[in-house]
Amino acid sequence: MTITSVRTDVAALARDVVKIYGRGETAVRALDGATLSIPAGRFTAVMGPSGSGKSTLMHAMAGLDTVDEGQVLIGDTDLGRLSERQRTLLRRDHVGFVFQSFNLVPTLTAAENIALPLTLAGRRADQAWIDEIVAMLGLGDRLRHRPAEMSGGQRQRVAVARALAARPRIVFADEPTGNLDSRAGEALLGFLRHAAHELGQTIVMVTHDANAAAYADQVAHFADGRVAGVTRNEEK
Numbered sequence: 001m002t003i004t005s006v007r008t009d010v011a012a013l014a015r016d017v018v019k020i021y022g023r024g025e026t027a028v029r030a031l032d033g034a035t036l037s038i039p040a041g042r043f044t045a046v047m048g049p050s051g052s053g054k055s056t057l058m059h060a061m062a063g064l065d066t067v068d069e070g071q072v073l074i075g076d077t078d079l080g081r082l083s084e085r086q087r088t089l090l091r092r093d094h095v096g097f098v099f100q101s102f103n104l105v106p107t108l109t110a111a112e113n114i115a116l117p118l119t120l121a122g123r124r125a126d127q128a129w130i131d132e133i134v135a136m137l138g139l140g141d142r143l144r145h146r147p148a149e150m151s152g153g154q155r156q157r158v159a160v161a162r163a164l165a166a167r168p169r170i171v172f173a174d175e176p177t178g179n180l181d182s183r184a185g186e187a188l189l190g191f192l193r194h195a196a197h198e199l200g201q202t203i204v205m206v207t208h209d210a211n212a213a214a215y216a217d218q219v220a221h222f223a224d225g226r227v228a229g230v231t232r233n234e235e236k
């Protein structure tokens, strides 16, 4: 699926999104009019109390889930108008994911894990691009290693390289530093920032850590199923 974007400055947009889980008396209004704009080529952090709707909105914006009201766009594509199959293809071709738990395939080497999204999509790797990411992440001498032979920080860097390998329009990272020590976490955050500024990669990261959010260009603050405000961090 091809995606066009007239507003090249906005990679993704959620507008007045409502999401209700369950029915009747037990219904939970997880999103209650959430609006969020994700600028292209920028690093956005998403913060807020537990249960405020962060994951729900991220899942909707990544095309993993549908919404009850409002609109979610990636580029100019309105996800609400897509069939489930089309959403699957959109995720495969245009969205990258980094999870807290890495989710690497244990039997594959680092190089194979990184190329996996492309292999699954039947696409040829842009080797120059992958080489650049691998070099920036300092993974050059780990490419033949399997996940069990790597440190937590190295595994997480492989997961990040994998998310970027297909040059997705947008990368969603869910607490990517949650399982890392502070040094490895800072290195990863520095890379995410660099990937946005130097490579033009759009990145959205959910975090509970204000220090991690400080690496982002803008921070969206969630409260009660809405984005209560967006703060911009100073250029570093």
Ligand SMILES: Nc1ncnc2c1ncn2[C@@H]1O[C@H](COP(=O)(O)OP(=O)(O)OP(=O)(O)O)[C@@H](O)[C@H]1O
Pocket: 021, 022, 028, 029, 030, 048, 049, 050, 051, 052, 053, 054, 055, 056, 057, 222
């Ligand atoms: N599948 C579901 N079924 C029912 N309720 C759900 C479901 N998923 C989330 N919720 C509810 O929706 C609300 C928002 O949840 P969400 O996971 O988006 O919050 P969050 O801000 O990501 O929280 P956390 O920081 O703890 O991950 C919560 O009240 C949660 O209990």
